[in-house]
Amino acid sequence: MKYDINIEGGFTAIPKRFEGEVKLGKDEEKEMREAVSVTQQDNSQLRDGFTYTVKFTDEDGIYESQFNESNLPKKIRHFITDIQKGNN
Amino acid sequence: MCTKAHCYIIPPYLLEKLAKHGNRSCKRALNDTGRIAERRRSSLNNLLLRNQAEGSGERFVYDSQNQFEQRMKLVRQEGQDPVEDESVNNAYDTSGFVRKYFQETFGLNSIDGNGLDIISNVHYGEAYNNAYWDGDEMTYGDGDGKEFTDFASAIDVVAHELVHGVTQFFANLEYQSQPGALNEHFSDVFGTIIKQKYLEQDIADADWLIGDSVVTEEFPGVAIRSMKAPGTANDFDTQPDHMDNYYNGMGDNQGVHINSGIPNKAFYLCCLEIGIDDCALIWFETLKALWRTSDFNDMVETLVSTAQQLISEDKVAQNAVEAISMSFSQVGLTPIVV
Ligand SMILES: [Zn+2]
Numbered sequence: 001m002k003y004d005i006n007i008e009g010g011f012t013a014i015p016k017r018f019e020g021e022v023k024l025g026k027d028e029e030k031e032m033r034e035a036v037s038v039t040q041q042d043n044s045q046l047r048d049g050f051t052y053t054v055k056f057t058d059e060d061g062i063y064e065s066q067f068n069e070s071n072l073p074k075k076i077r078h079f080i081t082d083i084q085k086g087n088n
Numbered sequence: 089m090c091t092k093a094h095c096y097i098i099p100p101y102l103l104e105k106l107a108k109h110g111n112r113s114c115k116r117a118l119n120d121t122g123r124i125a126e127r128r129r130s131s132l133n134n135l136l137l138r139n140q141a142e143g144s145g146e147r148f149v150y151d152s153q154n155q156f157e158q159r160m161k162l163v164r165q166e167g168q169d170p171v172e173d174e175s176v177n178n179a180y181d182t183s184g185f186v187r188k189y190f191q192e193t194f195g196l197n198s199i200d201g202n203g204l205d206i207i208s209n210v211h212y213g214e215a216y217n218n219a220y221w222d223g224d225e226m227t228y229g230d231g232d233g234k235e236f237t238d239f240a241s242a243i244d245v246v247a248h249e250l251v252h253g254v255t256q257f258f259a260n261l262e263y264q265s266q267p268g269a270l271n272e273h274f275s276d277v278f279g280t281i282i283k284q285k286y287l288e289q290d291i292a293d294a295d296w297l298i299g300d301s302v303v304t305e306e307f308p309g310v311a312i313r314s315m316k317a318p319g320t321a322n323d324f325d326t327q328p329d330h331m332d333n334y335y336n337g338m339g340d341n342q343g344v345h346i347n348s349g350i351p352n353k354a355f356y357l358c359c360l361e362i363g364i365d366d367c368a369l370i371w372f373e374t375l376k377a378l379w380r381t382s383d384f385n386d387m388v389e390t391l392v393s394t395a396q397q398l399i400s401e402d403k404v405a406q407n408a409v410e411a412i413s414m415s416f417s418q419v420g421l422t423p424i425v426v
Contacts, residue, residue, distance in 0.1 A: 008339055008340055009340050009341065009344075009345070010217070010218040010220070011218055011219045011220065011239070011245065011248070011249075011299070011312065012217060012218065012236070012299070012312050013312075013340050013345030013346065014322075014324045015324075015339070015340075043222060043223060044223075044263075045221075045222065045223025045224075045256060046220065046221075046222050046223065046263075047220060047221040047222075047249070047252035047256075047263060047271065047275075048218065048219060048220040048221060048248075048249065048252065049218075049220045049222065050218060050220075051341075069220060069222065069227075070222060074156070077156050077213075081213070081214050081215070084215060084232070085214070085215065
């Protein structure tokens with residue numbers, strides 16, 4: 001599965017982009033796609049929170065969504081942390 | 089002619105439009121309408137809550153223990169002794185300093201004027217390069233140790249985040265485009281004022297940098313932003329210092345952290361003319377008079393009328409209006425002074 005994650009805003013307002021490809025198990029891939037597809041609650045009083053634009057591409061299609069600090073699914077949060085740490 | 093009485097029955101969005109076109113009575117009415125609505129809401133709340141007493145702005149510091157969770161473990165609260173963890177103590181001390189500044193300078197009881205408790209979360213997430221205000225509390229990451237370090241230990245970062253709370257309660261500037269850039273501006277303004285007070289600097293000694301203590305030696309720059317020279321703090325800093333270079337893109341909520349460089353530069357110039365304390369009072373009173381959709385022109389107009397009022401009360405320098413006019417003219421926002 002290919003990923004393209006854009007993180008912008010935040011106190012520093014320095015954008016970061018992570019692009020690459022990971023090999024995930026069928027179930028895990030499905031979980032990731034579902035996490036991107038769920039509609040999330042917004043928190044309009046967030047200030048300096050990051051905005052996360054997450055895009056996954058596999059052979060079946062493209063899955064894209066935008067999140068903020070208050071509604072980023074845990075699954076994706078940990079995926080991003082792993083990428084940042086160089087684990088993926 | 090729009091009298092105050094007529095304006096009360098006009099919906100707020102129309103008042104905003106009229107206010108934008110310079111109708112002072114409508115602007116006053118708009119602000120009053122907001123205050124009345126807020127008072128009505130809080131009266132109703134008070135009835136429901138049986139007159140909730142004014143709070144005392146107590147500090148609570150939670151340790152997120154490197155999880156992406158808030159209010160995980162309460163590690164220090166008001167009046168308790170320092171703990172071993174310096175991030176906890178720093179968040180406690182700096183938020184106390186910010187609270188004291190607003191109390192002693194403007195008589196404000198905590199960030200909402202009603203004694204709201206001040207809640208901080210430290211050690212949020214893993215290698216998290218950020219600090220944010222979420223409407224109720226502050227959250228600080230430790231930084232990744234490569235480019236950024238502990239956000240909870242920086243007085244200007246803590247002040248910046250807490251002032252997002254002040255802005256929320258007093259002007260509720262929406263977080264996009266020019267109102268959003270003003271929201272960021274007020275946080276940088278009081279972040280830099282409070283940093284100078286904390287470090288006991290005067291404006292000549294100050295570096296006018298925001299976030300200089302959260303960047304590491306490897307970071308390609310000296311800070312996150314510069315009030316004195318927007319656009320020069322680091323290799324990624326794209327803040328303009330003049331309307332000619334205004335950012336029109338969609339990124340960063342239409343440039344809230346980018347276009348704030350324009351009023352930031354004007355604030356710095358104004359401080360050189362009349363001093364930081366007079367500017368602090370004018371900016372604070374202006375914040376209280378602004379509304380959700382205020383743009384840069386509304387800000388400048390309100391700064392001028394606020395300064396005129398404060399001069400008449402002998403609270404700020406007699407040349408405050410000229411200083412504001414000159415400072416904002418230099419960044420391409422020339423006010424019309426009547
Ligand atoms: Zn901010």
